[in-house]
Amino acid sequence: MSDNEQTAAEKKLAAKNMRVAIICGLVALAFYVGFIMFYM
Amino acid sequence: MSYAAVHDDEHHDHKPTGIGRWLFSTNHKDIGTMYLVFALIMFFIGGAMAMVIRLELFQPGLQYVDPQFFNSMTTVHALVMIFGAVMPAGVGLANWMIPMMVGAPDMAMPRMNNMSFWILPFAFTLLLSTFFMQGGAPAGGWTMYPPLVLQLGDGLPFLIFAVHFLGLSSIMGAINIIATVFNMRAPGMTFMRLPLFVWTWIITAFLLIAAMPVLAGGVTMLLTDRFFGTAFFDAAGGGDPVMFQHVFWFFGHPEVYILVLPSFGIISQIIPTFARKPLFGYASMVYATASIAFLSFFVWAHHMFTVGMPLAGELFFMYATMAIAVPTGVKVFNWTATMWKGSMTFETPMLFSIGVLFMFTLGGFTGLMMGITPVDFQYHDTYFIVAHFHYVLVPGIVFGIVAGVYYWLPKWTGHMYDETLGKWHFWLSTISVNILFFPMHFLGLAGMPRRIPDYNTQFTDWNQIISIGGLAFGLSQLILVWVVIKCIRGGEKATDQVWEGAHGLEFTLPSPPPFHSFTTPPEVTDATAHS
Numbered sequence: 218m219s220d221n222e223q224t225a226a227e228k229k230l231a232a233k234n235m236r237v238a239i240i241c242g243l244v245a246l247a248f249y250v251g252f253i254m255f256y257m
Numbered sequence: 258m259s260y261a262a263v264h265d266d267e268h269h270d271h272k273p274t275g276i277g278r279w280l281f282s283t284n285h286k287d288i289g290t291m292y293l294v295f296a297l298i299m300f301f302i303g304g305a306m307a308m309v310i311r312l313e314l315f316q317p318g319l320q321y322v323d324p325q326f327f328n329s330m331t332t333v334h335a336l337v338m339i340f341g342a343v344m345p346a347g348v349g350l351a352n353w354m355i356p357m358m359v360g361a362p363d364m365a366m367p368r369m370n371n372m373s374f375w376i377l378p379f380a381f382t383l384l385l386s387t388f389f390m391q392g393g394a395p396a397g398g399w400t401m402y403p404p405l406v407l408q409l410g411d412g413l414p415f416l417i418f419a420v421h422f423l424g425l426s427s428i429m430g431a432i433n434i435i436a437t438v439f440n441m442r443a444p445g446m447t448f449m450r451l452p453l454f455v456w457t458w459i460i461t462a463f464l465l466i467a468a469m470p471v472l473a474g475g476v477t478m479l480l481t482d483r484f485f486g487t488a489f490f491d492a493a494g495g496g497d498p499v500m501f502q503h504v505f506w507f508f509g510h511p512e513v514y515i516l517v518l519p520s521f522g523i524i525s526q527i528i529p530t531f532a533r534k535p536l537f538g539y540a541s542m543v544y545a546t547a548s549i550a551f552l553s554f555f556v557w558a559h560h561m562f563t564v565g566m567p568l569a570g571e572l573f574f575m576y577a578t579m580a581i582a583v584p585t586g587v588k589v590f591n592w593t594a595t596m597w598k599g600s601m602t603f604e605t606p607m608l609f610s611i612g613v614l615f616m617f618t619l620g621g622f623t624g625l626m627m628g629i630t631p632v633d634f635q636y637h638d639t640y641f642i643v644a645h646f647h648y649v650l651v652p653g654i655v656f657g658i659v660a661g662v663y664y665w666l667p668k669w670t671g672h673m674y675d676e677t678l679g680k681w682h683f684w685l686s687t688i689s690v691n692i693l694f695f696p697m698h699f700l701g702l703a704g705m706p707r708r709i710p711d712y713n714t715q716f717t718d719w720n721q722i723i724s725i726g727g728l729a730f731g732l733s734q735l736i737l738v739w740v741v742i743k744c745i746r747g748g749e750k751a752t753d754q755v756w757e758g759a760h761g762l763e764f765t766l767p768s769p770p771p772f773h774s775f776t777t778p779p780e781v782t783d784a785t786a787h788s
Contacts, residue, residue: 223775225738230440233436233440234365234366234441235366237432237435237436237439237440237489238366238369238432238433240432240435240622241428241432241435241436241466242428242432244466244471245428245466245470246466246470247470248466248467248470248471248474249470249471249473249474249477249596250474251474251515252470252471252474252475252504253474253477256478256489256500
């Protein structure tokens, strides 16, 4: 099934999931880089 | 709903076959199974290393292995058990149960779920391959303190990249759990109706996202110190080796709760089932779990009281450590109150849960003792510490995971396990684990140092008893393997509810559940929710 066969609700949910993943991923990345920068 | 989940749902009866089912799986149940099998294999690999340690310590003097290899055994045993056995086992249970508990068809990001798992075998191949390298496997302790760890031979970058990959896997798994619980709950499944197991995992997931990057940052700095001329932890270059200890334990103490909270969640599911009463103080359990997680970021230096800290620092970390006993006490009280006047029965999951309640509390109490700064100066780096954290990790956490396996095994396989063998497993494990770890308190108080392959002859008797306990505990775990295999192959048919007192969405599904559960979201009411 291609992306354009997803219903509007499914696309909305996928976008919400992706948003959570990006936010959490950025927080983790910020902690990682931040800790190293803090000690430099 | 993610693309992969939608895709799978449309082929309801189609279950992939062959090796492809496992390699390319996006199904939360299959991935959960792979995590659990992986954890079991690592549990036995780590256990074999523990047996080498106990064999060497059976008598004073150096008998079987050289000290460097002994140190590798203690170091890699810890890394394998923490990152290879306990954490993946917890994630395996989360994968299996969270979608079913919240009424979702699968995890939010099934492909990322697949990647999270398959990173693990690669990471452990990197780690275990160091045994065959010049300089041997890591031997400076699982805490990887510099400057000692920087003296490791060719294995150092492998160790560091293995830790990075393990962190990446954990963070991806955590993101998936957060997205699943936040976005894919069934209608009516409000946060305060979530099963406690789900709550403990949300909190654990946030801990993982906050703590794992700190460890990754610390070991990256070790890597650059060794290979790129930096001096983060090198006093000769203006760095500070003690700073690594601060960085490590800022990760390391939340890590303790990353390991233990899912176990708390499991027994919070099991005790109400077999006491046939709702969990006492649901809301206070949620707030206590969150409080433990929050406080875990403010106590790290109690692991390093002896490095020399200002008095104000020692007092702060001592009192902060004491403070964690309050929410932990709330949880212990609530589990006990749940059992109070309950119509209790003692099937294997309940026995293991009561084992957790008693023996985790014992490990918690010795933790309080060590949190008292002046007292810790005597205990530090002795077998008392080894006794403490093994009581927390083995009867506190491993028993909780085993309780969960027994509790949900009939749901997973559709068959009841052999209750008689389960009870044998519990009693042999409980007796042997106490023979294994309790005398370590005595040795520690008498001054036996940890991580040393030889010891004064006055410690011989207890060490021999401990080694016998260790062998008995290891052999007892073979019963679990047999029970699981036997249960998969057949047995009495399990009902959908499995246990008379069980509640929750997972018990509304057939046993075993269909390959894709809850393709139509269920409606959750107070009657079907745990709380």
